[in-house]
Amino acid sequence: MLKFTRRAAIGGVMSVAVFAATQGCLTAQAHADGVHDVLNGLIASYSEHAKEGMSNKSVGELFEKDGFRDYLDAYPVGGLADGFVWKPGMGATFTGPYSKLEIKAPFTDYIPLPEGPVLDPKKTYKIGFVFHGFNHPWLISLADTAAWEAARHPNVEIEVIDAEFDDNKMGQVIDTWVAKKYDGIVLWPSREAPMGPPVDRAIDAGIPVVSVDRRTSSEKISSEVLGNFYANGLQEGLYLKEVLKAGNMVLNRKDLGSTADSIRTGAFLEVIGNVDGFNIQGNYHTNSQRTLAFQSTADALQAFNDISVSFNTGGEEAMGALDAIREAKRLNSAPDGKKIVILANDDAKEVLKEIADGNIDMVSPYTPLIGDIGIRAVIKHIGAKEGLNDAPPKLIMTPNLPMITKTKMVIEGVETMTPDEWPYAYGPAVN
């Protein structure tokens, strides 16, 4: 029987007051320090609790089985270079050289390089940019920002090559640039392991190499521009904990072993690992493919009639899951007629539209608009080699970005953005 005592009432009021004050402080702190540090603080806190153990059996078992701890412990979390503080609204607007779409890149003021000739103005610097996927909106946007940055400097020539998701081909491209004695190389590796040896060969030939977003296995690499995978997964967990206390989940994940999957999914599980009400009903690897995510979600909907949460490690997966849920007319089929909570990453314009329409519940932005940081970093490395400037740090963290929700929320000190407030979405516009 529920007893309402004076002591309980005072305790309750005190708790609410402390919670409200904490929230207020954290929000104020978030504004003062920037969301990057606030999210890093939460990452540290949840990671520590998860290391002490997970009370949720279903979550703990998956976390253990897929060895997330190894990946999470190796993934760097830290401060931004030169004490940079990112605020919403920063960045430059331009038309993407490849996509021909208008882009607002958030980090153009990070590791800045003024427009005009770089380093020795009499020399022309040749930089190779190799990545995979001129057929993928996220990756085209990545190439857009790299080409834009290079075009700002008249004595920089850039060659952009698509290795078409063939790691061996990417290695061959790098080897060719080594033979052509390029001044610098920037790469977006799909997988870590196979790209270490070609990067090492380039470094041994005296060519600075910078990776963007994903990592390589090279220990010699000049710099790594790292994404904010940890903050992505963390915020999916924070949002879920905020809106739901229990429910069955279906996971659409990327390639097992990929950084995106291991860090995002691992961070998500760390946050919900001590919430006992969640249960993982389905766990699929849909490898960034919308069709596979559609299929797996459709299968899960057939198999289970009480799904409350669709967790997706990427925007493509989230769109596939949403398509399947809509086709099955199951958007509001969670227990008690509630809506299935759909969690996403990657702030594509079409995902933001679904958030504005109330179909996808939240997205952790993972911007592809970071190619410019890679180009600036490699130019600075070339300059350091020539004794013209200091080298940038080896680990270049990109600022953590706040999650986007339909309406403004403050979750554990993180102030969410609404789709209307977010100018950095990538990809073609959707009506």
Next chain:
Amino acid sequence: MIIAEATSAPAVRASGLAQIIREPMLWLVLSILVLGALTSPHYLSALNIQNLLRNAALVGLLATGMTIVLITGRIDLSVAANMVFSVIIAVVVTSWIGRELGLRWIVKGNTFAGSPLIFVVISLLTGTAIGALNGVGVAYFKVASFIMTLVSLTALRGLSYLATNGAPFYLKGAFFNWLSDELWLGVPVSFVLLVVLVLFAHAFLSRTVAGNRLFAIGGNETATLYSGITTNRYIVASFALSGLFAAVGGLVFTARLKSVEAALAQGYELTAIAIAVLGGVALAGGTGSLWRVLTAAVGFSAGLNLLAIWGVPTWYQNLAIGAVLILAVSLTRLNHKN
């Protein structure tokens, strides 16, 4: 009958230099090299030629195995999947043997540092066994080779994921460095290995009864069967050889990347087919020369390398590959008509 082309070695010797001069693929390779030299100061640099030969070694090994199967009038779509799978199984089994012996051959979580000898033997045996299994399906269970090897391709990719749980194995050690980086008289070891293996395979095909029977099967299987030859075992042997070459290709491939994982080398079977066709191998079977395939592998790599040196985007490179293939097939048909 076209079998004569492969079996009439004395005739080849008699024509000597004239025969070599009439090889179109050789002229193509020379043209590419001259064009490269004229248009880029880097093309004929030692480093670039070594890169080019290393790439030729990989695709040449796959294409050689593919050619042996194509000669019998069949196809092996599983070569690339087998190439990756055989190395993965070699890591898994060698590590298991190490554990049984009380030795730690997997270090730092997923770095293989085991016995290279055991590793190589298991890899070659696995590749050969997978090839033989394909052959048994095709020869004894009469499954169309396209279907049989397509199923193998899919199954091997799935098994590779299961064996690795999707994660990579790093390959460390002197053997992998040697196979990847070592030069003999300025030529990469992997390319020397290709040339030696092609030499043996060519000798097998052109100078042994068994080799000639593979051509006979591809030329007219029914006639070969009626002449009292047990064709099935030769078909199995051809697939086993294809698997063996795939496994050697796997060693070369993974040594260069110093790692192996399930998702690698997707679609490489098509490159192997393309090179075999460029080398004049008929998809209908019964004809083919491994020397021409070797030249085609070098030509293919030299051409792609030249396009890369020129900075041509990869989609134009793919277009160029397609155009050259159509040209090669057309020229081969014209040549046969004449």
